[in-house]
Amino acid sequence: MNEKGAPIVIVGAGQAAARAAQSLRTQGYAGNITMIGAELHAPYERPPLSKAVLCDDTEPTLEVLTATQFTECNVQFMPGVRVLRLDAEARLLHLDDGRQLSYGRCLLATGGKVRELPDLPQGAPRVHYMRSLDDARMLRGVLTGGIHLAVIGGGFLGLEVAASALRRGARVTVIESAPVLLGRFLPQEVSSWLSEALRGEGARIELGQALRAARTDAHGVEIELGSGEIIRADQVLVAIGLLPEVALAQDAGLAMDEKNGGILVNTACQSSHPDIFAAGDCASQFNAHLDRPMRIESWQNANAQAETAAAGLLGLPSAKQAFPWFWTDQGKHNIQMLGLGAPDLAYVRRGHLNEAKAVWIGHREGVPVHGIALNAGGDLRALRPLFETRKAFDTADFETSPLPLRAWVKSAMALQSTET
Template identity: 35%
Template sequence: MMKNIAIVGAGLSGASAARVLRDEGYDGRLWILGEETHRPYDRPSLSKSVLSGADEMPPELAEPTWYDDNQVELVSGTKVSAFDLRGRKLELASGWSIDVDGVLLATGARARRLDVPGSQLDGVHYLRTMDDSLAMRTSLKPGMSVVIVGGGLIGCEVASTARKLGAEVTILETADELLLRVMGPMVGAGCRGLLEAMGVRVLLGAKAASFLGTSRVEAVMTQANERVSADLVLVSIGAEPDVTLAAAAGLACERGIVVDGAGLTSVSGVFAAGDAAAWPLRGGGRRSFETYLNAQAQSATAARAMLGCVAREPQVPLSWTEIAGRRMQMIGDLAGPGTVVVRGDPSAGSHTVFRIDGDRVAAAVSVDAARDFVAARRLVEMAAMVSADALRDVNTDLRGLTRATRGA
């Protein structure tokens, strides 16, 4: 039985794991070690309510008293500089060390950097932390020109927020559609239409070649030699799992810290979860997921495994977002092989898009269709065999399909 557990990382995965450990009866010593000076907080709000000013600060993931009440030693503003696997010791940059017999690495991910001329100019931002969001909020003014490099989830969320604040917004996306990786071309095109209706300018197949300006950014130059005025730039071109500590310690890493379906790394007693972990996919392979819901699920699974309750759970990508006032919920990879089926009328708003692969439901995205998504999620998780006609027919009871599949 582990008596000393340290969680490295004070984001969602770290805070969730600590809560599960205590809820499951772990009564040993428990640390959460975080590099930021803030208590664990909600990151999805950074591109929305915090950036807009609707929330002064992001919601905390636990009441401030929870840590003391549950004897969780939260150490903020500290970096773990080394991990001695053999001696089971964490070395902190402050010079302090912690002896442990169990470690959960929840080190998250870092924003992928864009190395082009002018990338160090003032006014070029990345969005990963509370401080990043607050810095952008201070600079963001009505009427200013905002260029967002990257048309993924965060880029589109920030475009929506900035436009609502009165900024002139341009998205530069290298692919031939927005949100391809998470939503596929059909839903991505729909999101582009929503953003363009708000007044966001979207340039597809456009790559940032340089940032222009003297001390502060004034424009972005594309590889096609188009000059796009910019008072503020957000670079949002994805994230990279933070494996620095794990790799230096000698843990296996490939597109993240390699773990099994219970979060166990290549070394006994050492686990990983969240954006830093390369978790097994249900359909084979492994990768980091970078989603709120997957991070919660992984941290709970890993925490229970640390206590001896091992239930290996390969993951399916699961996420949600709000863009241009529409709520979108996603499960699986809509851009994969197979047939795309649309349920409902996209032009009317609420609809769900399914991907069927080999007659089985492999992915779904719902737009303003939360009730349908509950059933769609179950159909994907069950890899249910359902006909395209049944999914397409709005009179089909999706919940009935899940019950029929479960009983088959």
């Protein structure tokens, strides 16, 4: 690529965008980089929004890159600007301020947007969604002691906010349409433990409850459940998932993943157009560890794909694909996961739930597929090599062996080697 020609333009200014810009520089690119962000903020970390931003006495530092690092990246940053149209053939971006911007290659790091409930739209009084720093600040401002917060959606984000609200002294009701919390991600044993832990902290949890109707007025929020019960609250958070922000890609004619809605990219994060790449929440990439295209909404995936995309933009080989990893802080408890759950997995456990410290392996005929650690992140890191072998292990021995976990992993992998 001609480094003196049209710049690399990054559309988006989140985690993936910032790390991609940094990686372009560390991988040797000396040309122009332009980053366009719809928000006025410089790139910031989103995981603390539902936790530290809501709870800490002083708002934490959220920047993805320090001011010095951002300066060293030598990026032309355009905050508060939206891209209205992407003309792939002309290599041209049409901006909402009337300008047009040409590029040599483009990275779409547009992230996602919240799913909305028609009865509780964004911007309505007493209604909150959690995607941006401004969203978090607004919710924090109303989380005074004694208010009643209704949380619609018992996913990771909803439960994180529920725990933070309890910590701030609010009363909390969580409304989840599924019969269990996080049923797509956790086995029944872990889900039940988490439900009871939250109830123990004071949350009311309504499971298996569809939302029939909702309305707000000057006095509060009224939520009608499928059972007919009316729940009245002072404020409501809607946390029912994320949609990939792919309008630009669709309008430009890029190939999309029909199953998960993401922009289809190859191993280099290159889209169906050779000069357009995508990374982060908006991208769907085949995952070699899970044997299918995936759109993974995680901090780790944003960082990993940013590095891969930077290499792809420069025509360089990319690093080996990492095993998917995710974490969530549920109040005082930390849950980490490797891979993804599935209905047909069997689980084995080490540790004790009554001590709130355990690790599980979800397997298919002994082949590890899904790892979960409750307040035991180090144990999950120790298990990662076992997952990467994609070979069967002795499930009974995992539960009963007296060996410390790291020693057990070495023993299990040595046994795998003798069996091949």
